[in-house]
Amino acid sequence: MNYSFRKKNKIVKYIVIHYTGMKSLKDAYFRLNDINSEVSVHYLISRKGIIYNLLCPRLKAWHAGESKWKDHININDYSIGIELENKGHEHGYENFSKKQYQSINNLIKFLTFNFHIQNNDIIFHSDISPNRKKDPGEKFHLNKLNFNRFGYPNNKRNYSIIKLLCIYGFNKNYIKRFKKQCILSVKRTLNYKRINPHISKKFYFDFCNLLFK
Numbered sequence: 001m002n003y004s005f006r007k008k009n010k011i012v013k014y015i016v017i018h019y020t021g022m023k024s025l026k027d028a029y030f031r032l033n034d035i036n037s038e039v040s041v042h043y044l045i046s047r048k049g050i051i052y053n054l055l056c057p058r059l060k061a062w063h064a065g066e067s068k069w070k071d072h073i074n075i076n077d078y079s080i081g082i083e084l085e086n087k088g089h090e091h092g093y094e095n096f097s098k099k100q101y102q103s104i105n106n107l108i109k110f111l112t113f114n115f116h117i118q119n120n121d122i123i124f125h126s127d128i129s130p131n132r133k134k135d136p137g138e139k140f141h142l143n144k145l146n147f148n149r150f151g152y153p154n155n156k157r158n159y160s161i162i163k164l165l166c167i168y169g170f171n172k173n174y175i176k177r178f179k180k181q182c183i184l185s186v187k188r189t190l191n192y193k194r195i196n197p198h199i200s201k202k203f204y205f206d207f208c209n210l211l212f213k
């Protein structure tokens with residue numbers, strides 16, 4: 001099992017949701033426990049809804065890789081990782097199961113309570129590494145979680161796309177370098193079936209509705 005010790009000045013602030021992207025649960029389980037894989041995660045949730053606690057969340061797991069979110073870099077330092085069993089875009093992307101939503105809701109409730117994590121700080125791998133990652137992807141439905149990640153109070157509706165990407169939480173450097181990929185990531189969060197970088201009126205409208213009350 002790979003892990004590091006958390007530094008005292010880097011407290012847990014985020015929960016990062018992933019999919020395993022492997023052909024079977026067994027493959028994912030072994031990879032996440034294999035010291036040679038150079039990856040690890042705190043929790044793995046099977047399609048049957050079984051929660052495997054692979055690493056104590058007080059330790060740092062290696063799930064995020066190169067990543068940025070808001071003003072933070074290397075999100076492993078600040079986060080707890082949850083992997084959902086799913087073959088992923090490369091091996092036959094499937095809908096997440098009802099039991100997975102039930103289990104992740106229970107787990108998030110437990111973690112947010114114990115680590116004082118805010119709803120807006122429950123984020124996706126595709127948010128923090130938009131240039132490299134698609135998970136958990138467009139088949140993961142935010143509205144099946146028992147919390148509201150966005151819903152900021154706001155009456156103004158004439159923000160630029162860049163401003164909306166900032167409010168969503170993307171790191172400013174990533175918005176500059178990977179604007180297209182950030183747009184793709186938002187489309188996945190919006191559960192769009194066709195993921196392309198085109199900014200239509202509908203997308204702008206959906207994006208505002210996602211962020212604001």
Ligand SMILES: [Zn+2]
Nearest residue numbers: 018019125135
């Ligand atoms: Zn991931």
